[in-house]
Amino acid sequence: MGNSKENQIDSKAFTEECNTVLMAVSDALYAIGGKWKLMIIISMARGNKRFTEIQRQVSGISARVLSSELKELEMNGFIIKKVAVGYPITIEYELLPYSHTLEEVVGAMTKWGMQHRQKIKDETAVSASKKV
Amino acid sequence: MGNSKENQIDSKAFTEECNTVLMAVSDALYAIGGKWKLMIIISMARGNKRFTEIQRQVSGISARVLSSELKELEMNGFIIKKVAVGYPITIEYELLPYSHTLEEVVGAMTKWGMQHRQKIKDETAVSASKKV
């Protein structure tokens, strides 16, 4: 055991596992990465369906960017655009089941984000008290 | 129950919960968002420590971008740069404990990314067979 050949094999397997993980995360980032996609899905999961509603909830997003993000989300099977005839016509966006497969990711990020915010807050408090 | 006042309260609480989640995810994206940060941390968690090693593992990243990402990761307390004197001096980057708080996020994204890749593959196969 522990000879150089075995180490080589272990190291190779390890590198491959690393590549698998990197590829998976890279795929995920390609589909849901960027500043807005997850936020839009979260907002919609909380009941926001109209363009303007979503824009109000996801603070900082412009109409142009929201428009293009919604298109991408639709193309990738996360949401669907529904146009209801009438006067005036109303347009609503709805989550498709595939969006719900993201629940674990959103949950993990929410949890981490809250801890991170708390950490930053604590650090700021400490550095402020040190300055006295 | 179900009168308009209660609905208003429920809706308000719901909106606030939504904002909490959005804020948390937004914080998380600010710290670990972008194309590269998670990938670099994953690579380092698998044992890559040297600049060139990391660059080789994280395919597509340029030296300039890797350099600036490492700086940001260091500033935010995820990694530390260690310079060992000697001939020649060797520079290594190491994960700090704070990086390990990301394990759940990385795990969730890896899992989702793998499922997503499989889904894309299946869809491609189906659309290819339809074309016959």
Added chain:
DNA sequence: CGGCATCCAAATAGATACTG
């Protein structure tokens, strides 16, 4: 309301060369 078109500014990133 739910966008699209256009123009323009800013941020980002690739290529290349160079350094200790």
Added chain:
DNA sequence: CAGTATCTATTTGGATGCCG
């Protein structure tokens, strides 16, 4: 090896106006 500097190309995004 581990970057930095510079230049350029591309992407991104805000602002505004317009439309059905």
